[in-house]
Amino acid sequence: MKLEHVAIWTTDLERLKAYYTTYFLGVPNQKYTNPNTLFQSYFLTFGSGARLELMSKPEIPVNNNDTIDRQHLGIIHLAFGVPTKADVDQMALKLQTAGFKILRGPRITGDGYYEFETLDPDNNRIEVTTLA
Structure with a gap:
């Protein structure tokens, strides 16, 4: 499946x-x-x-998922995998240069990923990640 x-x-x-x-x-x-x-x-x-x-569609309420501390129940992020740590770093720099806030990272997580977190234009949380 x-x-x-x-x-x-x-x-x-x-x-x-x-x-x-x-x-x-x-x-x-x-x-x-x-x-x-x-x-x-x-x-x-x-x-x-x-x-x-x-x-x-008109009248759908706005998402206020705008800081690292503001989260909610349900689906909280989309994760995009890249091949290497250098790709994670490059993507973080590309998004930051384009004016998108990096919420956290790049960093190594406790479960062995190298990642950063950001928000898309509608404040949906995005992770870009690879195995460290």
């Missing part, structure tokens, strides 16, 4: 699509729009075969 996809609500579908295609190399499908419900979505496919659905 495989995880088919994970979905994220957003108020700015194009901005979030640009983030995941630019920094994580997701390949989007054509945008789906339901004119009756105002629902719109993209599926982005990654090299591993995993997919991320980005969804937009």
Whole structure:
């Protein structure tokens, strides 16, 4: 069995699509729009075969997951794996240079990963990781 996809609500579908295609190399499908419900979505496919659905619809509440201490029950982050520690460092620098806050790391975790944590444009927590 495989995880088919994970979905994220957003108020700015194009901005979030640009983030995941630019920094994580997701390949989007054509945008789906339901004119009756105002629902719109993209599926982005990654090299591993995993997919991320980005969804937009009026009146979905905003996520305030904006600091390392502010967390919530349920899905808390997406983790993207890279081959080496140098790749982790390079990605952290790339995102930080683009103006994205690095919440923690790069660091070696207690369970043997080398990773950093950041937030996407909608404050969804992202980890970039490799085995140390």
